[in-house]
Amino acid sequence: MENEEPDTNLKMSNTVSFFEKHHIYYEETNLRTILWFIHFWLYQLALLPSRFKARRLAKAGDRAAHDAVVRKAVGPWARSMIRTAGGTVSVEGLENMPEEPAVYVSNHRSYFDIPLVLGYLGDDTKPLVAKKEIGKIPLIRAWMEELHCVFLDRDNPREAIKNIKEAEYWVAEGYSMVVFPEGTRTKDGYLGEFKPGAFKIAQNNKVPVVPFCMKDTDKLMGRDNLWIHPAHVAIKVLPPIDTEDYTRADWKNLPKLAEEKVREGLEAMDGEGFH
Numbered sequence: 001m002e003n004e005e006p007d008t009n010l011k012m013s014n015t016v017s018f019f020e021k022h023h024i025y026y027e028e029t030n031l032r033t034i035l036w037f038i039h040f041w042l043y044q045l046a047l048l049p050s051r052f053k054a055r056r057l058a059k060a061g062d063r064a065a066h067d068a069v070v071r072k073a074v075g076p077w078a079r080s081m082i083r084t085a086g087g088t089v090s091v092e093g094l095e096n097m098p099e100e101p102a103v104y105v106s107n108h109r110s111y112f113d114i115p116l117v118l119g120y121l122g123d124d125t126k127p128l129v130a131k132k133e134i135g136k137i138p139l140i141r142a143w144m145e146e147l148h149c150v151f152l153d154r155d156n157p158r159e160a161i162k163n164i165k166e167a168e169y170w171v172a173e174g175y176s177m178v179v180f181p182e183g184t185r186t187k188d189g190y191l192g193e194f195k196p197g198a199f200k201i202a203q204n205n206k207v208p209v210v211p212f213c214m215k216d217t218d219k220l221m222g223r224d225n226l227w228i229h230p231a232h233v234a235i236k237v238l239p240p241i242d243t244e245d246y247t248r249a250d251w252k253n254l255p256k257l258a259e260e261k262v263r264e265g266l267e268a269m270d271g272e273g274f275h
Contacts, residue, residue, distance in 0.1 A: 032086060033228045039084045044139040047073050054146050070146045071125040078119030082112065085220050086230025091120050093237035097210065101176050102240060103202040104210045105258050107191050107266065108180035110217035112233070117178050118147075120235050121212070128178040129167050129198070148175055154183065164197055171205045181255065191266065194259040203251050208240040211258050213265040238265050 050073040057066035082089060104126065106113070114134075118125055127148040135141040135151040144151075150167045153159035167177050179198035182191070202209045212235060219231035238261055241254070 029227050029229060032230070033226065036081075036084050036228050040081065043077055043080060047077065047143070051142060051146070058146070066146070070143070071123075074118055074143060074147060075123070075125050076119075078115035078117075078125075081115040082119065082220070082233070085112070085228045087112070087220050088232045089116070089120055090232070090234040091236075092234070093212070094122060096237045096239050097122055098208050098240050100207065101171050101174055101205070102208040102210045103171065103198060103205075104176060104178045104212055105181050105194065105198055105262070106178070106212045106214055107262055108182050109214060110221050110223070112217040112220045113180070113214055116214060116217055116233060116235055121178065121237070124176070126176045126178050127170060129163070129180075129201075150177075160197070164200055167201045168204050171201055171207060176210075177201055181258070191259065191263050194255040194262075196255050199251065199254045199258070202243060202254075203246075206243065208242055209254065209258055210237065210240045211261040211265065212237045213262055213269060215266065215269050234269060236265060236269055238262070 050069055054066050054069045054073075057063075057069060104121065106117075114128065114130070117128060125147065127150070128144075129150045129152050130144065132151040132153045135144065141151075148170045150163050150170070152163045167179075171177050179201065181194035181198040183195050199209065215234040215236075216231055217233050219229060220233060221228055241258065241261070243250070243254070246254070
């Protein structure tokens with residue numbers, strides 16, 4: 001009996017320590033999330049003069065100057081969103097990015113995929129095809145429109161066709177376009193089936209398709225809540241798929257091929273530790 005009291009005290013001490021650690025963890029998470037959203041909106045307000053300048057340049061027809069202003073604003077904003085969340089980033093494979101316009105396709109894990117793409121996928125801040133719901137966020141829609149992003153209406157097939165045509169237009173105008181062919185963020189962390197719509201953009205412009213991989217953005221923010229946690233994330237660009245001599249059968253098989261390339265890339269990153 002004399003030996004049981006120290007064991008009991010030790011167990012109680014461990015239990016208290018466990019709850020104290022978790023309490024501190026949740027307090028830190030809450031504070032980080034609140035500070036991140038404050039930073040998010042204050043930064044948006046600070047960018048308003050650049051937004052107005054971009055609008056003036058667009059109305060004047062000076063697209064080159066307009067795009068320079070937008071890229072100068074959006075790239076640093078995107079990188080600051082990840083830093084403020086406590087994120088660190090590894091980037092690999094930028095040498096695989098072609099100089100000509102291309103359609104970039106990747107897995108989709110988190111809302112933080114968007115700042116990762118805008119801030120780290122090359123230095124030209126590529127437009128994205130995003131779900132229409134993103135366009136409902138105040139100020140964000142305005143900047144995404146300046147960036148020539150396209151909002152996809154997944155619930156209306158007729159509108160979705162128009163959206164894809166809009167993306168095709170911007171690629172024809174010399175812009176690369178980023179698409180998440182799974183159509184939504186993964187629910188279980190596993191790569192989903194690549195849908196063919198993204199590849200029509202490449203087919204109708206006869207441009208390369210560039211697969212790339214993103215890791216652990218869902219650790220910064222999960223699918224089912226808006227809590228933010230520090231994490232190390234990674235983006236890796238894979239060799240482009242040359243579509244110049246593609247036949248109809250090749251184009252039909254391209255979604256599956258790109259999906260396999262991304263899956264293989266993710267598996268390789270797991271093996272490498274992606275640091």
